[in-house]
Amino acid sequence: MDKKHIFFFDGMRCVAALAVIVIHALGPYRHELGQIPMGEWITAITFNGFSRWAVPVFILITGALMLSDKRPFDMKYYLSRRLGKVLIPFVVWSLFYAYLSGWTIEGFSGDTVKEALAQSYHHQTYYHLGFFYYFIPLYVAIPFLQLLVRKFDDSALYALTGVWLLTTLLFLLRIDGPWSEQFWLYMGLLPLGYILYQKLPVTQGVVITAVILGVGAMILSSYMVVQGSVEEGRYYVGRWFSYKTLNTALAASMIFIVCKAYAENLAPSAKRVVRFISKYSLGVYLLHPLFLWPMNELGLHVGHPAYMVPFWVIVSGSLALATSWLLSLSSKTRWLLP
Numbered sequence: 656m657d658k659k660h661i662f663f664f665d666g667m668r669c670v671a672a673l674a675v676i677v678i679h680a681l682g683p684y685r686h687e688l689g690q691i692p693m694g695e696w697i698t699a700i701t702f703n704g705f706s707r708w709a710v711p712v713f714i715l716i717t718g719a720l721m722l723s724d725k726r727p728f729d730m731k732y733y734l735s736r737r738l739g740k741v742l743i744p745f746v747v748w749s750l751f752y753a754y755l756s757g758w759t760i761e762g763f764s765g766d767t768v769k770e771a772l773a774q775s776y777h778h779q780t781y782y783h784l785g786f787f788y789y790f791i792p793l794y795v796a797i798p799f800l801q802l803l804v805r806k807f808d809d810s811a812l813y814a815l816t817g818v819w820l821l822t823t824l825l826f827l828l829r830i831d832g833p834w835s836e837q838f839w840l841y842m843g844l845l846p847l848g849y850i851l852y853q854k855l856p857v858t859q860g861v862v863i864t865a866v867i868l869g870v871g872a873m874i875l876s877s878y879m880v881v882q883g884s885v886e887e888g889r890y891y892v893g894r895w896f897s898y899k900t901l902n903t904a905l906a907a908s909m910i911f912i913v914c915k916a917y918a919e920n921l922a923p924s925a926k927r928v929v930r931f932i933s934k935y936s937l938g939v940y941l942l943h944p945l946f947l948w949p950m951n952e953l954g955l956h957v958g959h960p961a962y963m964v965p966f967w968v969i970v971s972g973s974l975a976l977a978t979s980w981l982l983s984l985s986s987k988t989r990w991l992l993p
Contacts (some may be wrong), residue, residue, distance in 0.1 A: 657727040662926065665933035666918035668912060672936040673870040673972065674709035676943050677702055679783060683956045685890045697881055699960040703896060704877030710786055710898050711907035712845055714793070717781060718848030719911075721797050722804050731884050740792045745787045752781030755945070760952050766871045783944050789841045812846055815910075819843030822899060829893075835981065840899035844907070846982070851908060853893035857916045869909025872902035887901055931976075938979025938992035939972060946971035 656879075662939075684699035686693070749830060753775065757768040771780040781786040803811060822834035823843070876895040883891045894900055921929065932939070950956050950967050957963075982988040 656915060660790050661916035663914045664716055665926075666914040666921075666931050667716055667903055668933040668936040669929045670910065670914070671709045671712040671716075672932065672939045673968065674706040674712075675783070675940055676947075676975075677706045677964060678709060680950070680956075680964045680971065681945060681960055682782075683951060683954075684960050684964075688890055689888070690721035692973045695959050695961075699964065700884070700936070701877045702805035702882055702960060702964055704880060705873045707873075707876065707898065707903050708907035708910050709898050711903055712910050713786075714790065714841060714844040715904045715907055715911050717790075717793070717797075718800075718845030722800055722845060722849035723853060724801065725805070728798055728801065733794075733798070736963065738791070741787070741794075744941070744991050744993055745784070745791065749775055749780045749784055752784060752944070755948070756781055756947075756950075759892055781944060785893035785942065786873065786940075790838055792838055793842060796838075796845065800842075800849075803846075809854065812850065814841060816846045816850060819847070820904065823899060823901040823904055827897070827902060837899065844904070847908065848911070848918050851911045851915070855912070857912065862912055862916050865909040865912040869906045872905040875905075876902050904951060915957060931943055935976055935983065935992065938982065942975035942978050943971040945978075946974040 681699045684696060685703070687699075688696050702957045706878070750772075753768050753771040756771045757764045774780075777788075779788060803815070819839070820843070823840060826835050826840060879895045880892050883893055883895075895902065897903060918929075947967060950971075956967065979992050982992055
């Protein structure tokens, strides 16, 4: 695999990490339909609709890099350096957040912690850790997808990805079948990331098409959730905010293509900031809920989401970034944030 550092992936990790924090910072507003002014609620939902690409972008990056690796497959290296690097910190942070889940403003509940741990084999101990429950299993598929890329021509790859895209549309439209399996719907992001990286040229026409489809998908998703929620009289997303649907895949692909096309145009000073955030992006992902805890438990989100969401994104994101950097300074804690 090319050892040259590729900057646009830093840009993607940076914006994806920020978008994840946006999704979690707006959390308290989602269920306040009818309790806060409609304009405020719609603003929060629109923030949500325009950020759902965050998690798929991380998987697209993994697919782009892992399927581009031309080195012979080494099982020992793969399990220890690839899978183990993610799996071990995940277990440790799951234990930590199980403990945190027991704390509320009323005090500590050991029963809540016990319940979180009892369910942890199939359910996250804290809301943001759900990502790992569908990301880690993808490591089973990666060696087979690498084989597909190396041994077959591009038509096989395009066919697989085309079928997958069709099933994401079927899933969005609630036409369920064997293709609705979660593993399959997440797995398709891996070859899509490889195609966007290695096969799709970044021309003006490609960028314009990607922006039209991506922004259109985000607008449509936000509209459908607002309309559906108003009709139901409660927060109702259907599958429009799912990470496994065509609309989200289009939005994530747009982010990939735009970063690939324009990230290198950033000023040197901006690139240094982006590289720094990118280096600790997984740490930001893992740690930011710790700094959103006061907002959630003390109701500190009260105010218009147009300024409160960015405020808490900056606060929790900055503190998570600083903590990630501090943990990286010692070999005793560095492994906690791969």
